[in-house]
Amino acid sequence: MTLPIDFPHISRPHLLHLLRAAPKAELHIHIEGSLEPELIFELARRNGVALPYASVDALRKAYAFTNLQSFLDVYYAGASVLITEDDFDAMAWAYFRRAAHDNVVHAEVFFDPQTHTARGIDVGVVIRGLDRAARRAEAELGLSVRLILCFLRHLSESDALATLEAALPYRDKFIGVGLDSSEMGHPPEKFERVFARAREAGLRLVAHAGEEGPPAYIRSALDVLHVERIDHGVRCLEDPALVARLASERVPLTVCPLSNVKLCVFDGLDQHNIPALLAADLCVTINSDDPAYFGGYVNDNFVQLFESLPQLTARDAYVLMRNSFDAAFVDDEDKALWTEELDSVFAANEP
Ligand code: ADE
Ligand code: ZN
16 A cells, blocks of 8 residues: 555544554553552552552652652552562553553563562562463454563662573563663663673563663663664764664664653653654654553553644654554564554545
């Protein structure tokens, strides 16, 4: 199908409908960040875990973050209620249902094993629970799912290496590794050996870089860790030579607009640099990061972004969704199938 490049048949109200209705991939979602306050309290009660918050409302009130660290403190407290395989299954299943509702057809889901192994939970409990929900989502929701194990960068590289070795018996249940948690003061170089080990094991590689940290962290994620995608990466615009490289090598950036506003990376969605990233011809995708904490799932990110930035067009929407398939760790047949579905949704006339 040949699509008109500027989609002149798509009105603004129809575009807002298409943002929700079109098929898309989500490539940057931390499963522990999908834990809604109601489920946190239910699991805390079931597992006898004491929370430093009196109620669901009190917990929600704590979601007034000033930077990444102020969020991470609350996020790790929330994850402390996860104990059994069933808990990990329940958390992930809730996200998959929500994602399918947003017409996500493929999700690459981060998980943080060290948040749980530090509390005495076996890594197998974490991975088996998440995998059970993933297989159910594939069978019952038609959602394609892959898991990506993230190392916490505020911990040591030897802790990350031990985590990878403990997880390798479950190698068939995750496709890659990533790097998350407190960025400043923890450059990618700190994790050179563990990423080399993951590469030897045939795992795909991604890393958070340039969320709060400088463009130099994006460069070292590429040059030292050899990652294939950058999570966030919004600070790349401070370094024009880096932008040129990201564009020519077509390195995907998994951008998370609501997260960036909640964590004060930008003052508002209307200040977000997505239009500039798109104008620089970067392979940008839209994602929810930690939807339970940042006020919305992937469609909320799309709709609120386009409502706040009227200069974004139907062509931008198409490109963002198309990029999500191009950047996914799946085979070319899957990408072609989803792209065809996307094309037919954008080609259809308004009802
Ligand atoms: N862990 C969960 N969300 C994160 C984010 N936005 N940045 C770094 N680590 C995270
Ligand atoms: Zn993230």
